[in-house]
Amino acid sequence: MRSGFSLLCVAMTCLFMGTSTMANDSIQRIDQEKQPGSSTAVVVQSERLIHTGQIFPLAVADKAKGSVADQLASVMNQAKTSLAEVNAGAVVKLNLYVTSESVAAEAMKALPQYFPENQPAVSLVVTKLPSPTVDVAADFVSVVADKDQHVVARSSRMGELPSGSRIYVSGQAEQDMSLAVATRETLESLRKTLVFLGRSDADIVQLKAFIQPMQDWKIVQAEVDAFYAGQSEVPLILVEWKSGATVPIEIELIAAGGNPPADAPSMEYLTPPGMTTPTVYCRVCRINHPGTIYVSGLYSEHDRTKHPDTAVNGDLEVESVFAQLKDVLSKANSDFEHLAKATYYVSSDAASASLNKLRPGYYNPQRPPAASKAAVDSVGVPSLGLTMDMIAVPNTKP
Incomplete structure (x- = not known):
């Protein structure tokens, strides 16, 4: 791992993001403070965006585990410093x-x-x-404050998603019992997808890998470094998932799509050669609309104490989350027909089964978002089994 944690003065954290110098008139924040410290959704228009790599707290000399507060402070302080270096807002x-x-x-x-x-x-x-002494990590998406500044050079720390088309590739996975081989072959598959789109490795902004077990993360990092040797390093996010032995890794990516033609549709749902075309997700979503809507992770609001039946709870959980999604999309001038990217984290069999059963009823089979579904130990809230992380675009003309 390239970083660890350090103790930081709490007073320094008050200087982190959210001050007036970081504000931007082109950004709309929906339902701020519904969950303190966050917005339910953020709408960005025609912005250059910075995606960071996964930031870990800095290590102390004795390699002891710091408090959650200190680890989070370290992560936030590093993000503040890195983003300020590239004039991110x-x-x-x-x-x-x-x-x-x-x-x-x-x-x-x-x-x-x-x-x-x-x-x-x-x-x-x-x-x-990756480290047993680390309890918190994060990655950030930030706008470039100065639209006239030079393109931010890609590194393991960050990548720039410029204005223009944005590409979201669903998680791809090549089967092999060897994590190294599966990683290498999946990266090759992603490269073929980029070629199909008329893009190259140089357009990659960020990779996210769902791997098992996390203790073998160095194998994944080594394969990524070797695959892109001679090129700029690529920001990499790691999440442990639960999967079969022959699918130890799935990798999704974000890439720059270049300037779209004047007559390009606001969104394109694409299938690379040799792949099937699913009806509940698309292989690739290319956004040509200048607007982007980031939706916070959504959790069910149904009363679980009134529904002891596991299957019923699973259905109600999915229905509650999609009802919230519909509401927040409406506030952002969007809808289910304009979803670009979905990440579904599931930690219960009931929620997973209900998502599979009910999801087709919410999506137009011709316009489902690019997506990854990852089974994990927990979605972060006790007794819940589903959270959804969504990206959409406005349904209005730019």
Whole structure:
């Protein structure tokens, strides 16, 4: 792992994002403070965006485990420093990776001190992390404050998603019992997808890998480094998932799509050669609309105590989350026909089965979002089995 944690003065964290200098008039934040420290959704128009790599707390000399507060402070301070170096402005999306539900609760409770205003959309998942001394990690999406500045050079720390078309590729997985071989072959498959789209490795902004077991993360990192040797390093996000032995890894990517033709549709749902065309997700979604909507991770609001039956709870959980999604999309001038990317984290068989059963009823089979579905230990909230992380575009003409 390239970073660990250090103790930081809490007073320094008050200087983090959310101040007036980070605000941006082109950003709309929906339902700020419904969950303190976050917005239910953030709408960005015609912006250059910075995606960071996964940031871990800095290591201390004795390699002891610091408190959750100190680890989160380290992550936030590093993000602040890195983003300031490239003149990045407001944070519009924050993705948290934590090792337990108790850590999740503590991290979420601390967010208002880092984002007293201009809160980002926030998603969270429980996962093992590369170091046993680390309980918190994060990646950030931020706007470029100066539209005239040079393109930010890609590195393991960050990549720029420029204005123009944006490409979201669903998780791809090549089967092999060897994690190294599966990683290498999946990266080759993703490269073929980019060629189909008229793009190249140079257009990659970020990779996200769902792997098992996390303790073998160095194998994945080594394969990624070797595959892109001689090129700029690629930001890599790691999440542990539960999968069959022959599918130890799935990788999704975000890439720059170039300037779209004047007559390009706002969204394109594409299938590379040799792949099937599913009806509940698409292989690739290319956004040509200038607007992007980041939706916070959604959780069911149904009363679980009134429904002891597991299957019924699963259905109600999915229905509640999609009802919330419909509401927030409406507030952002969007709908289910304009979803670009979905990440479904499931931690119960009931929620997973209900999602598979009910999801087709919400989507137009000609326009489903690119997606990854990952079985995980926990979605971060006790007794719930589903959270959804969504990206959409406005349904209005640009």
